Amino acid sequence: MKQTDITRLVPLVRRRVRLLKGDTLYRPGDDAHTIYAVRAGTIRTSMCTAGGRNHVVAFHLPGEIVGLDSVAHATHTCEATALEDTSLCVIPSAALKAQAAQLTSLRDRLLEAFSLEARRERDQAIVLGQMTAEERVATFVLGLSARLSARGFAASEFLLRMTREDIGSHLGLKLETVSRIFSRMAGAGMIRVRSRHLTILDRVKLEDVTKGHSPLPQRAAVALL
C-alpha cells in the first residue's frame, strides 16, 4: 500500500537509475549508501546460503522499496538484479536519516516501512514453514496479484517477470514442482498460464487452496488447450 511509498514524502530523490534486463543493481559486500524506489520494472533480490545454494529473498514491484537494510547497515547482504528493464529512484540513506530527524511523519513512515519489511519476511517464513507446495504457489500468485492491483495494475492478469526457478527458490520448491502445480491449477480451472502470462480465473478456489482445503487433483479433470 501507500506505506511503502516513501517517495511521496521524500523530496530527496537525487537521481534516477535505469537498468536493463539482467543488470545488477548491487552485490553482496557493496557499500550501501542508498535505498531505491522502483518506478517501473521488477527487481529480484537474492542471497547465497552458507552451503552455497541460492535463495530468492523477494521480488520488488513498481512502487516498492529496495535495499531498506542499507539504512542501518554499511554493506549489502543481498544481490539485486533487474528482471526486466527497470527504472529506480535513488534516495541517499544519509539524507533520509537527516530528514527523518526533522520530520515526525517521515520518521513514522520509515518505521512503518521497516515494520512492513519484517512482517513480509515473517509471513514468508510461515509460508515456507507450514505450507504445502500447492499452498505456497497459490499464496504467491494471490500475493503478486494483490501487490500489483494496489499499484493500479490489473489484479487478475499479469506477466510473471521471473522464471519458474526464481519462483521455486523464493518458495523453497524446485522449478519442476512450480511448473507442475501451475498445470494442476490450470487444470482445475483456477488460473490460465501461457508461459509467463498468468490469468486468475477463480480467486475463491485459489484462496481455498491457500488455506489447505481442496487439494488439487493430480491430473486435470478436463484437458485444456
Added chain:
Amino acid sequence: MKQTDITRLVPLVRRRVRLLKGDTLYRPGDDAHTIYAVRAGTIRTSMCTAGGRNHVVAFHLPGEIVGLDSVAHATHTCEATALEDTSLCVIPSAALKAQAAQLTSLRDRLLEAFSLEARRERDQAIVLGQMTAEERVATFVLGLSARLSARGFAASEFLLRMTREDIGSHLGLKLETVSRIFSRMAGAGMIRVRSRHLTILDRVKLEDVTKGHSPLPQRAAVALL
C-alpha cells in the same frame, strides 16, 4: 548483541512484568502500546496461519526485545507466551517514539533493532526454504548457543526451554523429526541430549551439518548411554 539491548539507552522503563510459566503476555488483536525487554526467562511468539495451523515465530532470550512491531502498529499479530518464569521490562512505545524524536543515537538504535528483526526473519526464511531437516536443527542449536553466549550464558551447555513441538513448528518440521535428528546428532558425537538439557560436543561437525556437508548416518555408529 548489544544492538538489541535497547534497555541501556532507554530510561523509559516504567515498570516490570513477571510471568509464570505458561502465562500469556499478549494475544493477537490486543492493543499494542508497549515493547518488552526480556530480563530473565524465555518468551515464545507464535501465530496462526490462514489454514488454522500454528507457527512459532521466534524464541526471545534474556536481553532480547519482544513486540517490536507494536512501535508501528496498533495491535499485536502474534501471541507471546512465557516458556518459564519470566521477567520483562515494559517500555511504552509512545514514550520511546517521543524520545527517539530527540535522540539521534536512540533513533539509530531503533532502526538497527528493526533492521536486525527483518534480517532474523529473512535468515529464518532461508533456513526454511533451502535447508534439509538436519541442517535446520543444526542451525537452530548453533543459533541458540550464539545468542546465549552473547548474553553471558554458557555457549555449549544449556536448557531447551521449549518442547520438541515448538522447535519443530519454528523450523517447519514435525516433533518426531526433531527428536530423531537430535538422536542422530548425539549418535554422531556432535551433541548430548538428555531431555531438555543439551550439550554441544563438536561444534565443527555441527557447522558442517549446517552447510550440508557430512549427512548424518541413519543409525548411530556407537550406542550411547
Added chain:
DNA sequence: CGGGAACTTGAATGGACTCAATTTAGGTGG
C-alpha cells in the same frame, strides 16, 4: 530461422510425515 534457455511432463527415488506403541520426565495429591 537457428540455437539456447526456459518450460513441461513422466517415472522412480527418497526424506520427512503419519500413525502407533513405548518410555521417560515432571507435576500433583494422597
Added chain:
DNA sequence: CCACCTAAATTGAGTCCATTCAAGTTCCCG
C-alpha cells in the same frame, strides 16, 4: 516421600509429497 498421572519424548514401520533424473517441447532472442 512416593505413587500416580499426564505431558513430552523416543523409536519403528509404512506412506506420500516433493525431488531427482531424464526426455521432449516451447519460447525467445539474436
